[in-house]
Amino acid sequence: MLQVQVHRHIGTFDLDVRLDVEAHEILAVHGPSGSGKTTLINLIAGLQRPDGGRIVVDGRVLFDSAERINVRPEARRVGYVFQDYRLFPHMSVASNLGYGRHSGRSRVDFDEVVDLLDIRGLLRRRPRSLSGGESQRVAIGRALLSGPSLLLMDEPLASIDPERKAEILPFIRRLRDTFALPIVYVSHAAEEIAQIADRSIRIENGRLTASEPVLPPGNPTMPDTGLRLIAEVLGHDTGTGLTVLGSSLGRLFVPRRSEPPGTKVQVVVGATAIEPIAETGSGGVAVLPVRAVAGAHA
């Protein structure tokens, strides 16, 4: 879990933000250019120093002005994915991926990340020969492989062609589900946020002006939504780690939720996750990736 409370004054600009991000949560940060989004994650990463405040990750204090703690960026264990990739041009893709693993503190499995991001075929290439989408996947892999305790992403898709974005978004969603990482995702693209974030905050002129769960289904900015329904938490199966939901479609099994039984939740099934089964009534069971969203307007 990431807890941030920072302020910083630069010239006439004043940033003062407080936010919390859970593990397994993607927090989208949006707002107009110059509102302080990048400054915020630079402060978290240690690239810039807050004038005051406190930054804590999983109980580890990275910055505390009162206690005079300011952990150097190289010791913060933060993964940072930049808009401009920043791959090291003089190293192969494999060396780039391994760069953050030298200290031996990373327990992230190399092959798992390589397969997750589908970059095995690129390992021997040089960054110069990669497309934007490939570069960004390598950059994400490099950040993950350093064994970070949180992931910062600064407009990771901004310099990628629209067609290629679709190639990366699923990977980012998978990161959240595979690694228990809090993810802070800076973007000003509403579609991106709607597609991957769990919660979004808006920063304007250095101040947090809105914080809300990402509007799920039925939202016109979420074109890939195929199905939206309200379900009720029936119980948690500790054996399988699944939560059982009751819905108009019958019982749904989703990854463990924190809501107590009886809570109403929204269930979103992405359009791309729905595939017609050729023969109905054959007794086959369709297993769909399903995402449960808290705060149903039931």
Place this chain on the structure above:
Amino acid sequence: MMTPAETDALWLSIRVAAWCVVAILPPGMVVAWLLARRDFYGKNLLNGAVHLPLVLPPVAIGYLLLVLLGRNGPIGGWLYDTFGISVAFTFEGAVVASAVMAFPLMVRAIRLSLETVDDRLEAAARILGSGPLRLFVTITLPLIAPGILTGCILAFARSLGEFGATITFVSNIAGETRTLPLALYTMAQTPDGETGALRLVAISVGLAMLALLGSEIAARRLQRRLGV
């Protein structure tokens, strides 16, 4: 094919130039780094002092060296009294004269490449867990390697051509300080020395071509390794 005197001059030139490069590479990197990356009191003064040999006549530099490093000079006198070392009129003195003349070229080349290194890459490396030393060795150094190579080539070439400061500081002693340009000058001053002088010119041209060819090959390899 070559007379002993010519061989002497050729080898002496190569040795002086090689030692010159070796001697100024480490301090050249430090000064370049200070000028490119640091702000400190007296930076302009340091910058001016480094560049002085570029703008002063070489003879003036040679004379200054003689005054400072001669056996009666403030630095030379102390060196002689303390360690019994004297560089005036020796091979080492020829290296010192070359080094001072070539130093600004080395510093400029490395400084320029340091200034073009993308500090965003360095920030990325720090976040990936690299402290200052590892950052320098794994990121900065490989990226400025072409600049370092350029600096070495420039310094080597400057040393091969060095005349004024050398002859003023360490004189023209056969086998000790008589490099190719000094040998050529000596020949040109000798009656009936035209043939000898021309032969030395030919040797100089050959050496220069070889050095250029070598640097070209090295630069190309480096570029391939850097993938840029």
